[in-house]
Amino acid sequence: MAEIQSGVKRRKRGFERTSSLLNRRIQAASEARGFSQSKLLTHWEESVGPEIAAMCRPVKVSYGKGGFGATLTLLTTGAYAPMLQAELPKIRDRVNAVYGHNAISHIRITQTAPMGFAEGRAVFETDKPKPKPELTPETRSCAKALAEGVQDDGLRQALEKFAGSFLTRQKTKEN
Structure with a gap:
């Protein structure tokens, strides 16, 4: 980045991905809670598995104080605590795999009531993605007609797929 005389940094390029603009802020927020690897927070399900x-x-x-190994604190509801206790070695191994070394030596489990957070409950399950609506034959033929003049097969197929998705979304918004 180029620096202007007033001390304000300017970007050399045009558009940047939002993730690259927010990386420093996300990292600072993660480090404030002790997470040197923000991936552990952002990709928790992939790090330890969907069941855990x-x-x-x-x-x-x-x-x-000695700097030998850190303690990871996990939040759970009371019913899951005994099951998590049995899984601690597996959790520790998976978390240390994210860090790339044995950063976590202890895991502490803290419990909350199922009806205790701001919205009235502690939710640990992630939302499953909604299934994509099926393309109707009418929508498929309309998408094919829109991409008809394109000579390149790969580009035409991509445009057909895009047009089909776009037209399907438009129909679901109208209903």
């Missing part, structure tokens, strides 16, 4: 992620969430990482 449905039972708990990482809250913070605290480091001891």
Whole structure:
């Protein structure tokens, strides 16, 4: 980045991805809770698996005075705590795989009541993506007609797929 005389940084390029603009802020927020790897927070389900992620969430990482190994604090409801206790070695191995070394030496489980957070309950399950609506034959033929003049097969197929998705979304918004 080029720096102007007033100390304000300017970008050299045109448009940038939102993720690249927010990386520093996300990293700072993660590090404030002790997470040097924000991937652990943002990709929790992929890090520990869907079964464990449905039972708990990482809250913070605290480091001891000696600097040997950190403690990961997990939040769960009371019913899941005994099951998580049995899975601690597996959780520790998976979390340390994210860090790339044995950063976490202890895991502490903290519990909350199922009806205790701001919205009235602690939810650990992630929302499943909605199934995509099926293309009707009418929509498919309309999309094919829109991409008809394109000579390149790959581009034509991509345009047909895009037009089909767009037309389907428009129909669901109208209904």
